[in-house]
Amino acid sequence: MSEKLLVPDIGDFEEVEVIEILVKQGDQIKVNDPVVTIESDKSSVEIPSTMSGKIENIAIKVGDKVSKDDLLLNVSLHNKSAEDKSIPKDTESIISKAEAAMLEKKKEIVVSQEPVKKKERSIIQVTKNGDIDPLETQDWLESLSAVISKDGNQRAHFLIKELINKAYREGANIPYTQNTPYINTIPPEAEVKSNGDQNIERRIRSLIRWNAAAMVVRANKKFPELGGHIGTFASAATLYDVGMNHFWRAKNNKFGGDLVYFQGHSAPGIYARAFLEGRLNEKQLDSFRQEVKQGGLSSYPHPWLMPKFWQFPTVSMGLGPMLAIYQARYMKYLINRGLIKDEGRKVWAFLGDGEMDEPESMGAIGLAAREKLDNLIFVVNCNLQRLDGPVRGNGKIIQELEGSFRGAGWNVIKVIWGTYWDSLIANDKTGHLVKIMNETVDGEYQAMKARDGAYVREKFFGKYPETQELVSSLSDKDIWRLNRGGHDPHKVYAAYDKASKNQGSPTVILAKTIKGYGMGKTGESVNTTHQTKKLDINDLMYYRDRFDVPLTDEQVRNIEYFKPEEKSPEIKYLKERRLNLGGFLPERTTYAKPVKAPSKDIFDFMKVSTGEKEMYTTMALVRMFTNLLRDKNISPRLVPIIPDEARTFGMEGFFQKIGIYAHEGQKYEPEDAAQLSSYREDKSGQVLEEGINEAGAMSSWIAAATSYTNHDIEMIPIYIFYSMFGFQRIGDLAWAAGDSQARGFLIGATAGRTTLAGEGLQHQDGHSHLLASTIPNCVSYDPTFAYELAVILKEGLTRMHDKQENIFYYVTVMNENYKHPSIPRDCEKGILKGMYLFKEFNNKGKIKIQLLGCGTILREMLAAAEVLSKDYGVDSDVWSVTSFNELRREGMETERKNLLNPGEKPKKSYVQECLNKRDGPIIAASDYMRSYADQIRPYLSKPFYSFGTDGYGRSDSRKKLREFFEVDKEHIVTYALSALAKEQLISSKYAEKAMKKYNIDKEKPIPTEL
C-alpha cells in the first residue's frame, strides 16, 4: 500500500525552499532517513522519513517552496511491520526514556547501607553553654548514637532529615547550616589504611622535597632573576606522593589513564619526583626555568614547552578547576556516546586555596554536581595562605569552601587534623577542643605554625581550662608535632580512597596544610612564604635535618641533589609503585588514529554560485556541517558546541538530528515535540548545548580539541559563538588552548562591527581577529563567500587531522544576506595565504587603484569599484583578503629572513608578490579596527590607507553603521579619490565633489572620539 510523506510541522516557517533532495524514485528508505533538505533564510534542516518502504515518486523538486502538510513523496510501504505502525518517533523515545528513568529510580531507592561500625562513644558531648536542658540534650544524643551503632549512618541521616522536615512543617525556622564541625569528615575508625611502606614513602618524599627546593635555589644562585616557588610544593608534597604511590593510574596500552591537573606552582616537586624516577637528569633540573635552550624545564606546566611531559596548563589560576570539570564531563560524554570505554578513569585537580577566589574556580561546580561527575576529584591544598598573606585571616577557608561545595551538591571530605590529634579529639569529653577548633580563625592557625609548641599551648589550648588540661601531659615538642591532615599520609590515603569510591557526585578534598612546610623560620607559615626562592645555609641545614635527608654539611653547602642508587630500596619502591599503576605520570602521549579526510565533494556545493539566492555565511557553514554529518567517518567525531545560540545561528535543526547531550536523557516531553526541530535531549546526544556560559563552552571545546592526546581519539570540535563573546570574554582560556595544542574550529558568528546591526556596543565585534592574532598557533580568517569558507574549512581538516598540525582555526561568519559567486579559478592558494585577486575593473586603463576588502566589507569595496569605474573612470583591482593575520605572519617571516641574509637577493613577501606590480595606491577596509588591515603596512612599498571600525559600536541599521564608521561604498569612493589626488594622479576636486554628493561631513569627529 502507498502512503504520503508530508512536510511536518516546521515551526513558524511558511514557504520554505527545498534545497536538496536526498533520495531518488525507487530508493528503499527507512524511518528517520533524511529525504529532503529545506532552507529558510535563517536555518536549514533535513526532513526525515516517518516510514519505511520504496519511494514511488517524488512530488517536489529543488527550488520549490513548501509549507506544512505539502506532499513530499509517495512511499509504497513494506508489509505493516511494527516499525511502520509505530507510535511517532518522539513519543516512542519519550516512552523508552521514561522506562529507563523509572528503572534508574528503582535503583536509587535501594539504599546501600554502610557497614555498621562499632563505636565506643560519641565524640562530642554537649556543653552547658546555651543549653537550657543538658539532660534532655544528652538523651537525644545518646539515642542518635544508638541508632548509628545499631542501624548505621543512613538510618541516622534519615531520622535527622525527618526531624528537620517535621520542624519546618510545625513552623520552626531552623537556621540553615551548610557546615559540619571543624574536624575530619572521616572518623579514625572508618579510615581505610594504606598498604604502603610508610617509612620508605617518607624517605622518598623527603628526597623529593629536598631536590625540589634545591632545584629552585640552584637556579636562583645562577640567575637571581629566574624565580620559582618552594613553599607551594612543600605544603603539597604528601598530597602528591600518596596519589603517585597509590592512586593515579597512567595511560598505557590497556588503560586510558587518570588525568591529573597539577597546581601550577608545585611544578618543582613534580620535576623532583621525575628525577628520582629517572625521567629527568641532573642537567635538566639545573635548567629549571631556562627554557630557551632545548631541554630546559618549563617554569610551570606548559604542554607547548614540554609536549611529552605536561598535559594541562594550569598556572593561570582558576583555569585548572574549570577545565578539569569540563574534562570530566567530556569524558562522560565520550563514554555515553560510545566513543571510549568506561574504565573508571578519574580526573584529579589540585588547587590552591587562594586560587579558589578566582570566579572560574567555583564557577562550574554546579554543573559538576548536576552532571553527577563522580569521575572528578578536586584536592584543595588549604595551606591558608596565598601570595600576600592569609586567604581568610578572619574566617576559615575550609569551612567556607565546605559550605559552597556542599550547597552545590558535592561530596566534601575535610582532612584537617593528622593522626596525632586523634587521641586528643577522642579524649575531648566536654567538646571544648572542637569548640576551640571551630572558634579559631585561619589567621591564628597560620600564626601558630610560624611560632612554636609553647605558643600553641598558650594561644590555642590555653583558651579553656578543659583543653589546657587535655594537653597537660604533652611537652611543647609533642604539641608542635600535632600535625595537619594534609601532611599525614594515612589521613590523605583514607580521603583519596573514599573519594575514588564515591558514586553519583564529584568529590572535593579540603586538605589543611602548612605553606612552606619544613622550611623553618624564614619560610614556614610566614606571609612571605610564597615568594621565598632563596634559602640560606642555615635554612638548608634545617630543611635537611627536618626531613632527615642523608646529605653531609658540605653537600648541603653545595646544594647537591640527592638521588639514591638505582638498586636502593627507595628507587625500587618508587618505580615498582608506578609500574603497578601502569607507568609514569604526568606524561603526554598521542596514539589517536587520524580521522579520515571527508570526500572532496562534501564541500563542492559551496563552490558553486547560489544564483539569485542570497545566503548568510553562517548558513553556508551550517549546510557544510549537515554535509559532514553525512560522512560516516567524520560524523561521529563532530562535537558541535553552542552556548545557547543555536537558533541565532540557524542550527536548531541539529537538536532533532543529532540530539543534545544530556546524561540523564530526556525526562519530559518537550513543548515543541510535534515539530521537526524539536528540543531533543539524549544520553548519546552529540551537541554540547552549554547554556549561557562561554567559559564553560570554551572549556568543553578545549577538552574535545585535546581529545587526541588525553583520550587517544581525534575529535572535530566546532564551537560557534557570538564573535564578541569569544576571545574578548575567554581570552585566557584561548591562550591555554594554544598551550594545550588544541585542534579544532572556533567560529565567531554574527561577526563584524557593522554587520551585526541592531545589537549595539556590547555585541558588535571589531577586534576579535586582532585578539586571535596574538595566539601563535591560531589560524584565523574572515571570509566573504561560501567557497572561501569551504576552502578554509577543508584545509583546516587537512592540516589538523591529515597532517596532525597542532593549530586551531578561528573563522568568522556573518548574518548578512547576499549572493555567493562560484569559486574563481586558481584562487585556493590565495584564499589560504590571505588574499587573492577577485576582480579587475579595466575600463579606461589610465588611473588605477588597489582595493582590498575583507569579510562583508569586500562587498562595499566591489560596489565602490563599480562607482569609481563608472562615474570617475578609475580602474581598480579588487582583492579579497581572507586574513590580514596570515598575511602579516608571512610578511614578518619573509622580512626576518631577508634581514638575516643581507647578502642575498631579498625574497618577496606574499603581499608584495600580489601588489608590487600593480598600479596605484592601496586602500584596505574591513569590519574590524584599522589595525587589523594595518598589519600589512610594513611590507608594502606603495601608499597605503586602511579603513575600519575603530570605536565603540552602536545600534542602528547596517547602512547607517557603515556610514558612521566610514566603511560604506560612498566613503571608500571618496577616500579612494582623495588618495589618488594625493598621488597627483587626479585633481582633488573629484574627492571634494564626492564628499558633497555623499553628504560627507568633514567636521564629523573620528568615531573613537564620540
Ligand SMILES: Cc1ncc(C[n+]2csc(CCOP(=O)(O)OP(=O)(O)O)c2C)c(N)n1
Ligand atoms: C590568574 C592568576 N593570577 C595571579 C597569579 C599569580 N599567583 C601565582 S601563585 C599566587 C598565590 C597562590 O596562592 P594559592 O592559590 O593559595 O596557592 P598556594 O601556593 O598557597 O598553594 C598568585 C597570586 C596567577 N598565577 N594566576
Ligand SMILES: [Mg+2]
Ligand atoms: Mg594557599
